[in-house]
Amino acid sequence: MEAKKKKKKVDYEALKSPFMRIPRMDVVAARALIDLGFSDIHQLQGRCPDALFEEYQKHKPDAPITLLAALRLAVYFAETPEPDKNKLHLQAWS
Numbered sequence: 793m794e795a796k797k798k799k800k801k802v803d804y805e806a807l808k809s810p811f812m813r814i815p816r817m818d819v820v821a822a823r824a825l826i827d828l829g830f831s832d833i834h835q836l837q838g839r840c841p842d843a844l845f846e847e848y849q850k851h852k853p854d855a856p857i858t859l860l861a862a863l864r865l866a867v868y869f870a871e872t873p874e875p876d877k878n879k880l881h882l883q884a885w886s
Contacts, residue, residue: 807819824863835870
């Protein structure tokens, strides 16, 4: 008998959020922003990505460190009218 495959839980709220309009944004980061109380990209303007990460870690201590790069990317995207294409990669913010 074949073992039944477990279905992955899909976070539709995060997938449909405005944060997914940020190039290369991942669903985990979008979920983190929602959990932090944000609902739109413009709300990230003037925010400190490191402080956001620390705040998120208070609620979710096992948050992956890669989330920090995604938060940095999100704040950069929110604050920059014409973002540099070279900075729209998570590796640029690691």
